Amino acid sequence: MSVLVYTESENGKLKKAAYEVASFAKGIADLMGTSVTAVTINAENVDELKTYGVEKVLKVSHDKLSKFNADAYAEVITQASKKEEAKVVVVSQSTNAKYLAPLLSVNLDAGYASNVVALPKLEDGFVVERTAFTNKAFNMTSISTDVKVLGLSNNAFGLKENEVSLSEEEFSPELTDDNFKINVESVDKNKDKVSIADAEVVVSAGRGMKGPENWGMIEELADVLGAATACSKPVSDMGWRSHGEHVGQTGKPVASNLYIAIGISGAIQHLAGISASKNKVVINTDPEAPFFKAADYGIVGDAFEVVPQLIEKLKEFKANNS
């Protein structure tokens, strides 16, 4: 018996989210009096996982797994779980993890709770807290199956250091052609830019920017902060920015450390989608904009004046603090 955690990597390097799910898995293992085993796919250096409480790593290296394939990845995690006789399997809530988790759940006959935000309570069965109604509520969910799959919301638990000694083991799951029925033809990913899901800081803009031609300053502000860019729903609906940038209830959720909203009034659907962000800044000409009620810091002012000044000040700040 152990807690199994799928620690994701990209280009051979473990992602930050991997250390967060490992920290969370260690928290569960402590509650259950067991240890954490991680499974990695084509990750090179996994030693750092020991800092976050992982005692054993099952390292999978497989050419056919060089591109993400939900069914094959779910199969790898399934076989690792069975080998370890895991009672709890933890994954992140990256787009890929959300894709594979339901497949994993069926493979393991395991109940699945997504968007989990806290350690389970074990006093009365197995109960986890998760977000529902797009962050407008929290929901306590009990899982009744023998094996459980948990999807941990990004940035909900944080990194918790807990150094242990770690052993590595090569693991060769059995995969068949049936696991590769979907082929990836091409991947279009901006390698120079951080994604909304992985970003510590997100700079988001709305209709107040008046047109797509004015996004230069938004991009520049994001560059200075090493941030991802995002936008409101009307902006993506009007085609000013791509759908991939739309954050909110029907777009992407944001759970960054800092969210800066520029020229976004703050419709209820938008605020729900970004509410898991830890610090929110709003810049808007209208002091009555609903966003001011949801923000931590606000500036009443014209984005066209404030943003260029903010860029200059931040450049100075970065120059003095790096």
Added chain:
Amino acid sequence: MKILVCISHVPDTTSKINFTENDTKFDTTGVQYVINPNDEFGLTRAMWFKEKQGASVDVVTVGGKDTEPTIRKALAIGADTAHRIDTEPLDGFQVAKELAKVAKDGEYDLIIAGRESIDYNGGMVPGMLAKLIGANFINTCVSLEIDGETATAVREIDGGKETLKSSLPLVIGGQKGLVEESDLKIPNMRGIMMARKKPLNVVEPLSAETQTEAKSFRKPEPKGEVTLVDADNLDKLIDLLHNEAKAI
């Protein structure tokens, strides 16, 4: 080509979220129900396949009689036949199992569901359904073309997009991008009249088991007051973000 679109009956995105019975039940007082937005993008894409490629389009929902106006709306938008599996949806697994029966019996080539419902945000029904019926599965699907027996889909990934090819049968978890917001159809009078004559089959449930149970709910803590910073004093904002929020 036979298409099945799975419809979730959910509170409108502007709904006030409250709970009753000691915070164990969602308070439906004054709540307007709609087709789950992620499902509606898929339904509208299905209409495109119907018009351009002669596909037939069925819709299915799991729910009591109260969900019928929602599924009738899907018929008014242009679906041919509706199935309502007559049981309360309790968890993602139970819903997926109930849908799997209808999906298998109907021998559909393409099953379109929303990436997630906007109420419980489980995000698990499409994937579970695919696995249960042995179909291929593509999630966060933002573009879909079908040419004979082959589907070409684009899915959103963190920080970009990926183009995939799959054989049929295929289940997708769809979202905005499958069609644009401006492509969504408001049923016209003719559609609404025709929908009344279209078949709405009430399907006996399997009474599938559940794996999870929503025990109770709470609302987030009320937010503290915003700290306003003068537009001429951006140094103050940077100081707050650095020293107080520790965010930069």
